[in-house]
Amino acid sequence: MQDLQDIARAIMAPGKGLLAADESNESADQKRLEAFGIATGEEMRREFRDLFLATPGIEEYLSGVILYKETLGQMDDKDGIPSKEVDHLLFPKLLSERGIMPGIKVDDGLDPMPDSPNETITKGLIGLSERLTEYRTTYGTTFTKWRAAIRIDGDRLPTSAALVENAKRLASYASEAQKAGMVPLLEPEVLLEGKHSRLRSRDVIETTLHALFDACRDQAVDLSSVILKTSMALSGKDTGRIDSPEDVAEDTLGALLNAVPKEVPGIVFLSGGQTPDQATDNLRAIARLAKEKNAPWPLTFSYARAFQEEALQIWMGKPENVPSAREAFINRLETVSKASLGQ
Ligand code: 13P
Secondary structure (H helix, E strand, O other), X not given: OOOHHHHHHHHOOOOOEEEEEOOOHXXXXXXXXXXXXXXXXXXXXXXXXXXXXXXXXXXXXXEEEEEOHHHHOOEOOOOOOOOOOOOOOEHHHHHHHOOOEEEEEOOOXXXXXXXXXXXXXXXXXXXXXXXXHHHHHHHOOOEEEEEEEEOOEOOOEOOHHHHHHHHHHHHHHHHHHHHOOOEEEEEEEEOOOOOOOHHHHHHHHHHHHHHHHHHHHHOOOOHHHOEEEEOOOOOOHHHOOOOOHHHHHHHHHHHHHHHOOOOOXXXXXXXXXXXXXXXXXXXXXXXXXXXXXXXXXXXXXXEOHHHHHHHHHHHOOOHHHHHHHHHHHHHHHHHHHHHHOOO
């Protein structure tokens, strides 16, 4: 079995990063397909995955792809040849054959917190170790993701109860993932939605990460074999304010340097509802500042929306648009990859 630290290092290979293609079926249908006027359902979700995963050349920029369980068992298109005349590959195999590691999201989504219904708690610990083993042995997944969602509302939210309970579950998941031989991606997403300032976002990110790493230490998680997936420090979406990349970099890195232990082998960013250009420019500024400040961990991208948006607008669910949609995707990948190097 590949050593966990080797997997983490491979995820963080310079100039590479992750594509998050792990929307649940409901999110894929409603937030991706329907939102762009594209038909929904299992076959359309398969075509949506194929659009991105079978794009030629992505191995130059992607070390891994985070998948959803339905996609593990679906097959590629072989460039639109749906007949049985060609050998179709399961998506995880298609990726592995091109040197891209398949990963799997294993949380089961969000439930409202009983005492604070505007906040959520992530579920999915029941039966987790069996699922992890099955994904690892059947599909060759080498890393895995669990997402918690942290909402900011003035000084009221997040409550410390929500932070602590989400942190505990992230740590329990991380411990199970490591036992199953997979690198856990820990994603406590601090949401962009809200009227908060960038400084409030920075504070909440820092507090969230302190709670997370405290819980990891309590549960003896090996911090040298986890990857942190985090939000950037940004003004809340409802303020309408667009922060300068330099300000985003200063506050994001400030929070990370205060809260993330040095032994963590890598940090990846989610795009969180930023436009593709914002997610690119902010990553570039963060990468530059991290170099300047000699940050102890490598940093890169793990985007879903910032990679998908332009391609989905072109694709519209039509086979004849696949080549130009893929071109938009690979161009964005190349730009974001350069940005991760500060270029
Ligand atoms: P976005 O880049 O769209 O935020 O998605 C990343 C992700 O994995 C959210 O869970």
